[in-house]
Amino acid sequence: xxxxxxxxxxxxxxxxxxxxxxxxxxxxxxxxxxxxxxxxxxxxxxxxxxxxxxxxxxxxxxxxxxxxxxxxxxxxxxxxxxxxxxxxxxxxxxxxxxxxxxxxxxxxxxxxxxxxxxxxxxxxxxxxxxxxxxxxxxxxxxxxxxxxxxxxxxxxxxxxxxxxxxxxxxxxxxxxxxxxxxxxxxxxxxxxxxxxxxxxxxxxxxxxxxxxxxxxxxxxxxxxxxxxxxxxxxxxxxxxxxxxxxxxxxxxxxxxxxxxxxxxxxxxxxxxxxxxxxxxxxxxxxxxxxxxxxxxxxxxxxxxxxxxxxxxxxxxxxxxxxxxxxxxxxxxxxxxxxxxxxxxxxxxxxxxxxxxxxxxxxxxxxxxxxxxxxxxxxxxxxxxxxxxxxxxxx
Amino acid sequence: xxxxxxxxxxxxxxxxxxxxxxxxxxxxxxxxxxxxxxxxxxxxxxxxxxxxxxxxxxxxxxxxxxxxxxxxxxxxxxxxxxxxxxxxxxxxxxxxxxxxxxxxxxxxxxxxxxxxxxxxxxxxxxxxxxxxxxxxxxxxxxxxxxxxxxxxxxxxxxx
Amino acid sequence: xxxxxxxxxxxxxxxxxxxxxxxxxxxxxxxxxxxxxxxxxxxxxxxxxxxxxxxxxxxxxxxxxxxxxxxxxxxxxxxxxxxxxxxxxxxxxxxxxxxxxxxxxxxxxxxxxxxxxxxxxxxxxxxxxxxxxxxxxxxxxxxxxxxxxxxxxxxxxxxxxxxxxxxxxxxxxxxxxxxxxxxxxxxxxxxxxxxxxxxxxxxxxxxxxxxxxxxxxxxxxxxxxxxxxxxxxxxxxxxxxxxxxxxxxxxxxxxxxxxxxxxxxxxxxxxxxxxxxxxxxxxxxxxxxxxxxxxxxxxxxxxxxxxxxxxxxxxxxxxxxxxxxxxxxxxxxxxxxxxxxxxxxxxxx
Numbered sequence: 001x002x003x004x005x006x007x008x009x010x011x012x013x014x015x016x017x018x019x020x021x022x023x024x025x026x027x028x029x030x031x032x033x034x035x036x037x038x039x040x041x042x043x044x045x046x047x048x049x050x051x052x053x054x055x056x057x058x059x060x061x062x063x064x065x066x067x068x069x070x071x072x073x074x075x076x077x078x079x080x081x082x083x084x085x086x087x088x089x090x091x092x093x094x095x096x097x098x099x100x101x102x103x104x105x106x107x108x109x110x111x112x113x114x115x116x117x118x119x120x121x122x123x124x125x126x127x128x129x130x131x132x133x134x135x136x137x138x139x140x141x142x143x144x145x146x147x148x149x150x151x152x153x154x155x156x157x158x159x160x161x162x163x164x165x166x167x168x169x170x171x172x173x174x175x176x177x178x179x180x181x182x183x184x185x186x187x188x189x190x191x192x193x194x195x196x197x198x199x200x201x202x203x204x205x206x207x208x209x210x211x212x213x214x215x216x217x218x219x220x221x222x223x224x225x226x227x228x229x230x231x232x233x234x235x236x237x238x239x240x241x242x243x244x245x246x247x248x249x250x251x252x253x254x255x256x257x258x259x260x261x262x263x264x265x266x267x268x269x270x271x272x273x274x275x276x277x278x279x280x281x282x283x284x285x286x287x288x289x290x291x292x293x294x295x296x297x298x299x300x301x302x303x304x305x306x307x308x309x310x311x312x313x314x315x316x317x318x319x320x321x322x323x324x325x326x327x328x329x330x331x332x333x334x335x336x337x338x339x340x341x342x343x344x345x346x347x348x349x350x351x352x353x354x355x356x357x358x359x360x361x362x363x364x365x366x367x368x369x370x371x372x373x374x375x376x377x378x379x380x381x382x383x384x385x386x387x388x389x390x391x392x393x394x
Numbered sequence: 395x396x397x398x399x400x401x402x403x404x405x406x407x408x409x410x411x412x413x414x415x416x417x418x419x420x421x422x423x424x425x426x427x428x429x430x431x432x433x434x435x436x437x438x439x440x441x442x443x444x445x446x447x448x449x450x451x452x453x454x455x456x457x458x459x460x461x462x463x464x465x466x467x468x469x470x471x472x473x474x475x476x477x478x479x480x481x482x483x484x485x486x487x488x489x490x491x492x493x494x495x496x497x498x499x500x501x502x503x504x505x506x507x508x509x510x511x512x513x514x515x516x517x518x519x520x521x522x523x524x525x526x527x528x529x530x531x532x533x534x535x536x537x538x539x540x541x542x543x544x545x546x547x548x549x550x551x552x553x
Numbered sequence: 554x555x556x557x558x559x560x561x562x563x564x565x566x567x568x569x570x571x572x573x574x575x576x577x578x579x580x581x582x583x584x585x586x587x588x589x590x591x592x593x594x595x596x597x598x599x600x601x602x603x604x605x606x607x608x609x610x611x612x613x614x615x616x617x618x619x620x621x622x623x624x625x626x627x628x629x630x631x632x633x634x635x636x637x638x639x640x641x642x643x644x645x646x647x648x649x650x651x652x653x654x655x656x657x658x659x660x661x662x663x664x665x666x667x668x669x670x671x672x673x674x675x676x677x678x679x680x681x682x683x684x685x686x687x688x689x690x691x692x693x694x695x696x697x698x699x700x701x702x703x704x705x706x707x708x709x710x711x712x713x714x715x716x717x718x719x720x721x722x723x724x725x726x727x728x729x730x731x732x733x734x735x736x737x738x739x740x741x742x743x744x745x746x747x748x749x750x751x752x753x754x755x756x757x758x759x760x761x762x763x764x765x766x767x768x769x770x771x772x773x774x775x776x777x778x779x780x781x782x783x784x785x786x787x788x789x790x791x792x793x794x795x796x797x798x799x800x801x802x803x804x805x806x807x808x809x810x811x812x813x814x815x816x817x818x819x820x821x822x823x824x825x826x827x828x829x830x831x832x833x834x835x836x837x838x839x840x841x842x843x844x845x846x847x848x849x850x851x852x853x854x855x856x857x858x859x860x861x862x863x864x865x866x867x868x869x870x871x872x873x874x875x876x877x878x879x880x881x882x883x884x885x886x887x888x889x890x891x892x893x894x895x896x897x898x899x900x901x902x
Contacts, residue, residue: 039451082454084451085452086495150868151782151870152782153866155406157606160417160606170428170429173431174429175432178494180495180497180518190547192544195544196544215407216404219400220400220869222869222870225872226869228551310545310546310548402867405863408863416607418608418613536582540743
């Protein structure tokens with residue numbers, strides 16, 4: 001308290017005046033001022049090397065800043081010195097879980113500059129492989145979202161069921177993760193014998209897997225308690241921040257480039273529904289992706305039934321020199337809208353490639369979204385937004 | 395109070411999975427055969443190679459090292475000029491750098507490179523991942539026959 | 554013949570009380586690590602793996618990897634003993650011992666046969682629950698002595714959870730005590746063995762039928778006491794940092810591990826004794842009960858442990874505030890309702 005000569009503190013009112021006395025007596029290590037927590041580049045919760053610098057007040061987040069760039073590989077610069085087939089090997093690795101889907105807009109752009117059109121069979125097979133990539137990455141999401149909220153088992157089911165899709169992709173392209181299969185004018189090879197029947201069997205497994213996830217994860221009340229109302233993004237805010245894909249559709253915005261954008265691949269020829277959900281929370285993002293997985297499986301079955309015969313590759317010269325021009329192509333990738341702006345000056349490789357990746361914009365909403373949430377919910381939100389670091393950093 | 399059905403349904407899923415056999419393939423005791431087109435290792439057919447260096451130039455990683463020299467061969471018929479033939483001295487692929495993209499196999503105009511699904515060639519020392527000409531020739535035995543294509547595909551044109 | 558069998562039971566040996574005490578101590582000390590290893594192997598390694606469509610350890614020991622946990626124990630033993638520089642050394646060293654101590658003490662009252670019990674206390678149930686709360690002290694000691702802000706936060710959170718779920722545990726057991734009329738665990742087993750279901754006395758009367766709400770409450774509260782999913786937020790702080798065990802390595806961490814699975818073993822044994830009839834098997838009496846009793850109890854506790862681990866591997870985890878709300882707003886009122894109903898039925902029938 002006070003010794004002679006030191007004035008007694010005014011104890012009448014103002015609780016704030018006493019706080020320093022209480023702290024001094026308790027010798028508190030738990031300074032309940034702001035604590036800075038580094039969800040560092042190496043972390044089990046973030047999908048790769050994302051660093052999230054979070055200021056906490058007790059349990060609640062005051063501000064969160066994502067620090068990206070730990071996986072920057074310089075693809076846009078590297079593309080200036082490579083030919084088109086070599087660039088395909090690079091852009092496979094942007095979103096490595098659905099790598100075929102990354103090649104499609106780039107090759108589409110190059111074909112537009114050259115004025116070639118891929119034959120119908122090649123277009124259909126490209127669409128089938130794109131939708132297979134979408135199924136593969138969404139199966140992984142459905143599993144690992146359970147892992148983010150604490151259930152260990154769904155992650156294993158996701159990996160187990162994904163194997164069938166990867167085997168299909170390997171049977172036709174030779175690589176499970178990095179197909180490197182698109183060429184200007186079509187595809188590298190045709191499908192091997194028996195692939196269509198195997199694909200149909202795999203789609204049955206996909207439907208069963210979706211039902212399993214619905215029973216195990218979506219129907220679970222604990223999962224609902226952890227994800228409903230967490231990380232709500234209103235539609236306009238999402239669109240302003242550049243969110244796209246399933247994240248935006250889960251906010252109620254009915255926008256899908258496969259239906260609404262410039263017609264590409266075989267999407268104009270088939271019927272498919274676009275799924276949205278009115279709440280913008282983590283639960284709805286899970287629901288939307290689950291429904292989209294089922295929809296993709298249905299699309300694949302339609303495409304297989306309608307598969308045309310014919311050549312795989314259009315008539316292109318041996319050494320391909322793409323004429324001068326610029327083109328912007330965007331497609332609906334599993335993670336969102338992906339776009340390439342290709343500038344060509346007539347050489348065997350592009351002059352400049354600008355890659356608009358979906359996760360880069362999806363992650364930009366994190367500072368707005370994470371204000372005031374509890375720390376465990378940060379993990380849930382990161383899991384539900386589903387970004388891939390290679391897609392953010394390129 | 396949580397409704398029971400959702401929680402019970404989840405328990406049913408795990409119980410059902412527990413009662414079914416596991417999907418694990420116990421490598422190395424059991425092995426799954428990869429697809430015939432799987433990109434396991436690149437094999438070299440030396441007699442087809444004309445040292446055109448296209449594969450080495452197109453490789454994005456520059457992992458193919460080629461050296462060759464020109465030799466004079468006797469003319470095919472009497473009175474003709476001696477032919478100069480390229481002879482392959484060194485053809486190494488560094489599998490520590492190779493990213494298995496397949497561009498070299500694709501651009502080879504003379505069908506000297508082939509894919510093989512063989513994947514068990516890991517080494518304790520990185521330097522031994524540089525496969526030289528003879529080793530690449532040995533991989534030719536594991537190259538599968540070209541497989542038939544799916545219904546509706548155009549027949550393969552022989553180069 | 555019968556008398557020869559009865560000499561096998563250690564308590565029937567004509568030795569002094571000192572030797573008997575020593576024998577009992579050794580048996581209890583061996584049961585916990587053995588139980589922890591068995592439960593850990595069967596449920597954590599094998600059952601979890603098969604639920605996830607994979608095989609689990611197959612190589613260590615040759616036959617389906619039975620040696621895995623023993624090998625893990627040996628590995629832990631040879632690790633360097635690291636203590637944080639700022640930590641309180643004595644408290645840091647004692648904390649794992651306190652956590653494991655509570656587990657050993659529970660086993661002093663669990664009966665494995667009509668004569669096979671270390672100490673048949675009149676207040677056996679009360680003693681068991683009181684002693685199991687000692688682990689809270691151990692957790693707090695671990696968190697405090699680690700000199701780590703995050704460890705302390707994790708320990709406080711864990712302690713809050715453990716204390717909150719003591720009450721549903723207690724209330725569930727009160728129903729059983731009301732029905733059996735005694736707090737002695739041996740008495741509860743006899744009450745279940747000798748009771749009858751609506752006049753049919755063949756099966757005895759395991760309290761799981763009449764105390765079904767209590768059984769569910771006990772299992773949920775035990776799940777939380779063991780910090781298992783869906784209540785493992787304190788331990789799965791490894792999402793962000795680690796729980797209260799973050800600064801522990803090697804042998805001390807092994808203690809926590811044995812404590813966790815040993816306590817699971819103890820709680821499963823308690824549940825089997827309170828609700829499933831303990832060591833009693835219908836139709837088995839006398840000396841055969843002494844010989845078969847431990848195996849019967851083991852089978853019943855494996856069933857209970859199966860339920861606990863089944864839930865652990867299926868459900869996601871609750872957030873800390875949801876977990877507390879569940880305890881205080883749902884489980885405790887349910888426990889009180891259960892007591893009222895039991896009392897009413899006891900008086901009525």
